Amino acid sequence: MITSAMIFGLCGAAVIGIGLYGFVIHRNLLRRVLAFNVIGSGIFLLFGAMGYRSPILGADPVPQALIITGIVVALSATALAVALVVAYARATGQSTLPEDGAEHKTEDKADER
């Protein structure tokens, strides 16, 4: 039998999957930060659904407290990440990171000069 907690949990898992897909597939930094937030929301949804005990007992309040803390942490991380994206865009005009290795090459060139 499918309980409402299970539906919420499955939705959370699906949201995590969508977010992870976005995180891996996009190279645009802002999109990656957004994908991080999507994954985070999925985890919070899943975590909240896990707090469900029974129709009489209702929900365990501890996951809710932890989720709120988690949201604050995710918010601060997002703020820093977006600030870095903006600073990076200002400094280079780019919205994506160079591929691995490309960065080292430019460094080497700078060294040779």
Next chain:
Amino acid sequence: MNGELALVLVATLPLVGALLTVLFGLRGGFIALAVAASISIALFVLILDVAQGGVIEIAVGGWEAPLGITLRADGLALAFLTMSALVMVAVILFAQGGFAPRTIAGKMVEKRASYAFWPLALLLWAALNAIFLSRDLFNIYVGLEMLTLAAMALVAIGGKAESIAAAMRCMMFALLGSLLYLLGVSLLYAAHGTLDIDQIFARTTTANADFVAAGLITAGLLLKTALFPFHAWLPPAHSNAPAPASAMLSALVPKASFYILLRFWFEAVPDLANQAVMWFLGGLGALAILFGSLMALRQMRLKLIIAYSTVAQIGYLFLVFPLAGGDYSAQPWATNAWSAASFHAISHGLAKAAMFLCAGLWIVAVGHDRLDGMKGLAQAMPMTTFAFVLAAMTLIGLPPSGGFTAKYLMLSAAFSAGDIIWVVILVAGGLLSAAYLYRPIAFVFERKALQTTVFVSHRLQAIPLILALAATLLGLASNIPFELLQIGRPFASSGEME
């Protein structure tokens, strides 16, 4: 009672200091120094108390686990707390007089960077102390996030395009790592209704979710520790930051996530630690040693060599898992292997901080860190060179040094276990580190007409020397820290379980 007060002070003082440095930005250096002095005193009292009376534990706010959070000072925690305190005091002294921001061109940047440096450094310290003392997996998560955010900001503090790119790359790994860890923690809570390490250890059932949770938590922490193959972000991040920031980042930040892994596998879920998982972690560590060392051999910039050396040295830490974890935890050599990892973490922390500070001084002297431009520096700055060579001795594992004690303990454990593969890795890693550290030393010692160097005060030069001497002293007087480490160590409990 004194010990409990000292424990609370160690956990809270850096946070208070961070807030004060935000309020009184111009006096940041002085406040940081005062906070560092008070934490050192509190830590000293705490160590004395624990050495006499054993483990000290407090339930924050009088709330017992699982609802509340337990803070505990045992031998392992004290060892790591002491290492961070030594490194932080050195870094704070080193960065006095606006040294940290002076390495950055432009006056506007200087103001912003010097304003941001002190709160970030103290926040980093607060996060470390919280992680080392906490017994609650979610509280550790919050500490880990605080650590990551402070560290990322320190990477980017220079404001140059490369350092922002390095911070951004780092951030992507760190964000993914923290989500994996959080997901693992939430699964553990769902299965057992507690996040207290001791209560998870004492759980009566093992749910299938436990394996998934352990995998997620481990993967998340590996991303944050920068263990091979997740190391790509570390070298650019650590080498692009200003010297005092690099010292903190390379010496302390990876240790925190390793410390959590150590606590998790040895104290929370030792029953899940089967041989395959432990060998997998050890194998990644071995690959990190080889790959990091080979990459360090190829670098032409001193800071990149030191940063790749961190990638390699992190690998040694993970050899503790196959040597002391799983079935081996009840074996007599497990104690040696377990203590070796802590010894290695601490001596590496001290030596690596010393190295980055040396590199910072040389950069001040000659204006860059390219190896070919550093010839003759040994004559110009003998004190810094001596500190660098001492630190290199610890990293290579030459006696007498903390690194030697660590390698010796680990080798003896590997021989006792009869796993010769780890012996080979340890010896090969030692030889490789000798090779990649010889290169910068050879350049510095090359006899050449002295180039015009900027004068660096002896007071600044003394700081890395003291750190390097501390790393050496750890090998000369290894009995005291060894005894301290055994207080409240996990094998006593896991032995009873057998």
